[in-house]
Amino acid sequence: MLWYIPLTRWMYWTDWGQPAKIERAALDGSERRVLVSTDLGWPNGLALDARDDRLYWADARTDRIESSRLDGSDRKVLLDSQLPHVFGFTLLGQYIYWTDWQGRSIERLHKHTGERLVILDQLPDLMGIKAVSVHARAGENNCSHANGGCSHLCLQRPHGGRVCACPTGLELRADLRGCTVAEAFLLYAQHSDIRRISLQSRRTDQIPLAGVREVAALDYDGNDGRLYWSDKALKNRPQFPSEEIEFTINPSSRHTAGPTHLGGFELPSPAANTKLVDSEGPIGGPIAVV
Incomplete structure (x- = not known):
């Protein structure tokens, strides 16, 4: 659960x-x-009231709804009975609303008096919930006009002002406004993650790739911007930085004997073939995959 409050910029x-x-x-x-880090189990719900300086949350393990100040002080229990399994959680005005998996209900609680009401029940498969007011006001901030002078991301600072930032694959230029591609970087694998660290700024990014399970080795082709890796479980090759994955070795491939334990591979230059090394299988040497 993640919340952002424009008034506080946290x-x-x-x-x-x-x-x-x-x-x-x-x-x-x-x-x-x-x-808050004590006496918590599964804090499912989170809601904030910046005007009252209060933070509210529901815990599906302790079966409680609690509150504190926005800095974590003045912690209070609002409800600690007959709360089987809270999932969705939201706040509007004087009321907290939530969905309950076991009770299959939508309920509300007055945040000051503790008055509780079941709004709807006998609703299967309840998940998230959001209370919305049509009278919510639009505001302005340092990023409202011309994106704050930033080429990509403009982020407000809690104590005033703004900072520019860059998406994955780019890094901030010396002017602290624009983004550029890193001139040199390291790529490294950690089991199911592939990450990159800039040799200039030391910024580390996780490359957003789906379906990666157990990376053994990797290489990069700067000519077409493709990242290649050997996956012991999937044996795939995606395009960098795209999330789209192109499988080059699979059970329906034209190869009759594929690698059984991928240990590494290397891209020649220019990249015409991908050479894979099978450290355990019946194929004694590198395999060229077009």
Whole structure:
């Protein structure tokens, strides 16, 4: 669950890790701080009221709805009974609304008096919920006009001003406004992740790729911008930085004997073939795949 409040310019989120916690940070990831980290289990829901300086959350493991100030202080329990399994969670005006998986209901709670009401019940497959007001006001900020002078991303700062940022694959120029492609970088694999670190700025990005399971080796072709890797589970080749994956070796391939344990491969220059090394299979040497 992730929330961003324009009035405070902070983003807040819940984490089911060990220990479970509620955190906040600026939009650029700086000034990260843990707000609540004790007596939490599965903090599913999160809602914020910037005007009242209050943070509200529901925990599906402790079966409670709680509140604190936006800095994590003044923690209070609002509801701790007959709350089987909260999932969706939202706030509007004086009321908190939520969906309950086991109760198959949509309910609300007055955030000050504790008055509780079942709005709808006997609703299967309930998931998220959002309370919306048509009278919400549009505001302005440092990024409202001309994207704050940034070429790509304009991020507000909690204490005023803004910073420019770049999407994955680009890095900020010296003018701190525009983005450019890194001149040199390292690519490295961590099991199911492929990451890149710029040799200029040391910025590290995870390349957004779906379906990667167990990377053994990788290479990059700068001529056409393609990233190649050997996957012990899938054996695939995608285009960088696209998420689209093109399978080059699969059960329906024209090859009668494919690699059984991919250990590495290398791209020749210019890249005409991809050479794969099978460290365990019956094929004794490299395999060329067109």
